[in-house]
Amino acid sequence: MSRRLNDKTIAVLATTGFEQVELTEPVDALRNEGATVHIVSPEEGQIKAWDQDQWGKHIKVDVAVSDANADDYHALLIPGGVMNPDFLRQNDDAVSFVRDFFEQHKPVASICHGPWMLVEADVVRGRKLTSYPSIKTDLKNAGANWVDEEVVVDEGLVTSRNPGDLKAFIAKTIEEFGEGKHEGQTASESGGRSASPGSI
Structure with missing residues (x-):
């Protein structure tokens, strides 16, 4: 079986209150495609999932966000859950x-x-997403440019609405992560800074 992400290292940004299936299912799929996946969080040790209407499983944190550097990763996944992006x-x-x-x-x-974090980072202006x-x-x-679709892809930015969209979301996530950098994936409509020297 082809493993499309063998050479990729992926960051997953989450904290306590993330929606369980929105982290576990994409992470399992990324690892099945050969990716190395790191859970990055402001918390140390473990973070706790929210599973529909109750607390779920604990997930081990690999890297503190204060120590994490985007230079070290090929792509980023941000799961949802109401509490997770709010924290x-x-x-x-x-x-x-x-x-x-x-x-x-x-x-x-x-x-x-999860896209609440994109608002806070000021990276959604002029982008199509859900x-x-x-x-x-x-x-x-x-x-x-918000649209009501199960999955939206805009120059390397993949977004979906809810756990019911996970199948389509995961498929497009793997595809975009495999493609790598997109020049249209920028921090503003006018374009962001170039990658740091030596970044992957």
Whole structure:
């Protein structure tokens, strides 16, 4: 079987309150394609999932977001859950980490409430994307072209609405992560900075 992500190292940005299946299913799929996946978080040790209407499993944290560098990764995944991005967007290191992927033209995938982090990082202006409907207005106010579709791909940015979209979301995430950098994947409509020297 072809493993399309054998040479890729992927960051997954999450904290306690992430929606369980929106992390576990994409991570399993990425690893099955050969990717090395690191869970990056402001918390140390473990983070706890939210599983529909109750607390779920614990996930081991690999890298503290304060120590994480986008230069070391090929792509970024941001799962949803209401609490997860709400906590993350209050963390300056997490917000900067997200923005750096756009400035380096690297693919980013985010589902459900995850795109809240894209608003905080100020990277959605002029971009086509989707999300959980309750944050539609926030995305529009930040300049995004919001659409109601199961998966939206815009120059390396992959977004979906909810766990029901995971099959399509995962397929497009693997495809975009495999393709690598996209020049249209930038931190603003006018374009972001070039990648740092020596970054992957």
